[in-house]
Amino acid sequence: MSNIWAVVFGGPSPEHEISILTGLQSERVLLDAGDTVLPLYWAPAGGFFLVPNKTEAKDYLEGVPKGSKAIDVRLGENAGLFIKKRFGEDELSPEAALLCLHGGVGEGGGAAALFSLLGIPATGSSLFAGAVGMDKLAFGGLMATAGIPSLPREPLSQLSEPSFGGPYIVKPRFGGSSIGIEIVDDIAAARAIGKASTHLRAGAVLEPYRPELVDLNISFRTAPTLEVTQLEKPLRGNSESGLYSYAEKYLAGEAGADAGLTSAPREFPADVPETVADRAAELARRVADATGLTGIVRVDLLLDEASGELYVNEVNSIPGAMSLYLWAPQRPAAEVLRDALVEARDKPFTLPAGGFGSGAALRAAGGIAGKLVGLDGPRG
Known part of the structure; x- marks a missing residue:
């Protein structure tokens, strides 16, 4: 069956x-x-x-x-x-x-x-892990707390100054990894564009603009055991910013249903030193441990090729094409998807069930009206 x-x-x-x-x-x-x-x-x-x-x-x-x-x-x-x-x-x-x-x-x-x-x-993943993955500020804070190397990331504030100087990358705080991103020279420009952009009005974060850094991607899955893929290097276009754009990420490549998903320009496996590949796999496992994300996840990294330093940039708890193209050399696509579904079915995320206790708090509460005294604001 x-x-x-x-x-x-x-x-x-x-x-x-x-x-x-x-x-x-x-x-x-x-x-x-x-x-x-x-x-x-x-x-x-x-x-x-x-x-x-x-x-x-x-x-x-x-x-x-x-x-x-x-x-x-x-x-x-x-x-x-x-x-x-x-x-x-x-x-x-x-x-x-x-x-x-x-x-x-x-x-x-x-x-x-x-x-x-x-x-x-x-x-x-769970509601809680998914929310942290989508909140760039919370995710950056979690990486810092876990001791996982990442670039400085701070909220775009109208009140306080950032602790690092420009130029800046301004990103939507809540959103994907390639939509609504802007590059500005200073904090005044960042604040202006934060008010003007529909993608940034709900919240934005600042990062130092480091055009020399190279994008790398790796995927992990958590069932039947924690496993990681080889490292991928997306190939950027010739845009002046050098950013890996939405169009390059999803619309480039051969025409058809796979365009931008399985056939976007990439170097796979990435031509990097073995030490970098090993370090990327280690960081992916640490991200899995720190976030509690489950299923099939993609971790986006940044590499300084001159120094060999590697940074965790973002995480995608539901990656494009489910990262099946990254798993293809190791696992059949159906196996990867089935394992994630079986994990969800057989090992669901659960919290202690809600329900009534002994009723002691309710019996001791008395009348609610009495608890409203003094809550109607100041009296002249």
Whole structure:
């Protein structure tokens, strides 16, 4: 009997389209391996839909694909995913859900919380680990606390001055690794662009601009055991900034469904000294240990080729194409996805269940009205 998995993609995020590509790719991998797949599309406006199997990217150009069925997402005592029929309803009951959501509330822990409330095990780490991974300031602070080398990272503040001088890279505090990034000379320019940019208004972080640093990527997975891939070196374009841009990351490469995901320009394995590759693998394991991230994760690194210094830059708890291209020399794609789903199903993240205690606090509380005395503000 084949496994029954859900593959969840889309979502309200600037990376919505890339999430669709990752979801469709993952669905095909699992279908080709003989599993049953329920493709769940999260539309930008918030609705969930069960879409037909084997849809193509073009089917989403006008919105929800033809033949899709609206899903009733139900919380409460009878939580679950339901599809209404003419007479009654059908409940969708996957063994686990593969979250292919990039950026936004999906990758940031919101989907983990939702599926936990629905009672459906899901990949993509816990709410808490996912939120730290999406918050660049919190992630930088965690790296510093764990003693993992990273560049200085501070909030863009209208009140206090940064502890390091410009030029600066200004990044959205909450978001992906390549959208909304700006390079400025000084703090005044950073503050001005922080107010003007739609990507930065919700919060931004500052880092020193180091154009000599080289991008490197590595992936780890946590099931059946902690394992890392070889090191990848994305090849930057000829932009004046030298930054690895969104277009290069997701839209470059050969035309077709794989463009920017599995065929973007890259050097793989990266042509670096063995000491650098070993150090990258060590840092990836340390990131896994410090963050508590599970499933399939990509760690983005920065290398100073002159000194050999290596820094952890960011982490992607739900990486593009699920980093399957990084795993290809070591593990079949279906094995990587299945192992993540089995981990979610058999080893779910759980906290102590809520519930009533002895009632001592409630009995001792007295009347609530008495506790409101003095809370109505100052008296003249």
